[in-house]
Amino acid sequence: MAPKNPLLVDCDTGIDDALALLYLLGDPDLDLRAVTSVFGNTSAEAAAMNTLRVLELAGRPDVPVAVGADSSTRGTARFAPHVHGADGLGDTTLPAPAGAPSATPAAELIVRLAREHPGRLDLLALGPLTNLAAALRLDPELPRRVRQVTIMGGAIHHPGNVTPAAEANIDNDPESARLVLRAGWDVTLVPLDVTMTELLTERHRHRLAACGTPAARFAAGILRHYLDFYESTVFSRRVAACHDPLAAAIAAGDVSPVLAPAVAVDVDTGDGPGRGMTIADTRGQYRGFPAQDAAPVCVVLRTDGTFPDRLVERLSGATAASHDVA
Numbered sequence: 001m002a003p004k005n006p007l008l009v010d011c012d013t014g015i016d017d018a019l020a021l022l023y024l025l026g027d028p029d030l031d032l033r034a035v036t037s038v039f040g041n042t043s044a045e046a047a048a049m050n051t052l053r054v055l056e057l058a059g060r061p062d063v064p065v066a067v068g069a070d071s072s073t074r075g076t077a078r079f080a081p082h083v084h085g086a087d088g089l090g091d092t093t094l095p096a097p098a099g100a101p102s103a104t105p106a107a108e109l110i111v112r113l114a115r116e117h118p119g120r121l122d123l124l125a126l127g128p129l130t131n132l133a134a135a136l137r138l139d140p141e142l143p144r145r146v147r148q149v150t151i152m153g154g155a156i157h158h159p160g161n162v163t164p165a166a167e168a169n170i171d172n173d174p175e176s177a178r179l180v181l182r183a184g185w186d187v188t189l190v191p192l193d194v195t196m197t198e199l200l201t202e203r204h205r206h207r208l209a210a211c212g213t214p215a216a217r218f219a220a221g222i223l224r225h226y227l228d229f230y231e232s233t234v235f236s237r238r239v240a241a242c243h244d245p246l247a248a249a250i251a252a253g254d255v256s257p258v259l260a261p262a263v264a265v266d267v268d269t270g271d272g273p274g275r276g277m278t279i280a281d282t283r284g285q286y287r288g289f290p291a292q293d294a295a296p297v298c299v300v301l302r303t304d305g306t307f308p309d310r311l312v313e314r315l316s317g318a319t320a321a322s323h324d325v326a
């Protein structure tokens with residue numbers, strides 16, 4: 001089998017980011033080169049510490065973690081403890097990591113790895129796009145150096161989740177999102193349209209809890225918190241969205257979208273009620289989405305809804321390390 005392309009994950013580790021990392025780390029062939037943190041669910045510093053915790057839990061303390069932007073290009077930052085817990089990991093109180101973040105800032109690490117692996121590096125962005133935008137400013141040639149970018153973010157024909165129009169990752173830094181989506185690289189956008197239809201359930205949590213490995217039990221612990229949030233706030237039944245793990249699986253080529261047209265996507269950066277809205281040109285949907293030339297982004301509009309079973313299957317088989325969760 002051909003070796004997998006090197007991968008850098010940029011995230012705001014949070015509950016679903018942690019599940020995405022555990023999913024990726026469950027693939028022994030995956031070439032995870034680094035994880036960079038960004039503000040969003042927590043501060044960038046806390047996200048880096050959570051990432052180190054997850055990497056150590058999964059037995060991968062060797063993966064470098066770099067701290068990135070702690071606020072948007074406009075200097076704003078809003079965290080989500082009501083969704084992800086005060087610690088960002090569902091208040092599961094994993095011990096402090098043994099390792100520490102690297103001294104290299106996130107944007108510099110992205111540029112460095114892209115130069116070290118010309119045409120081969122894959123980027124997976126699971127938080128606000130501030131680090132990717134900073135990397136583009138550092139190296140305008142980045143779109144030609146990177147193989148593909150997969151982004152969890154946006155809402156195309158779906159309501160937003162932080163405003164009526166905007167999804168959290170885009171809303172946290174619309175200016176950066178606009179820059180990244182229009183940079184001319186090979187982008188796949190995984191919006192709420194699909195992440196809100198791939199649902200984790202109480203049955204999945206039970207299966208993880210029953211598994212007994214520290215990683216699976218940790219996943220069950222953070223999923224409990226996530227299910228509590230989604231049940232009380234979003235769905236009125238005990239299911240939770242599968243945002244970042246689905247984007248990770250699409251980036252890894254494990255999930256093939258049912259419908260993912262290449263269309264132009266823009267972001268509303270105004271100060272009105274549409275701020276942070278992703279506007280995709282889907283007018284060609286009745287003609288089977290004819291080719292579009294302007295900054296096309298592959299927008300995932302439909303998946304088959306079976307991914308959570310595969311996520312839990314992977315996590316139940318995940319080997320892991322020494323830490324345990326109370």
Ligand code: RIB
Nearest residue numbers: 014016126127168169243
């Ligand atoms: O809107 C969902 C996204 O916002 C996910 O990436 C979640 O982790 C938060 O960052």
Ligand code: CA
Nearest residue numbers: 012017126127
């Ligand atoms: Ca995230």
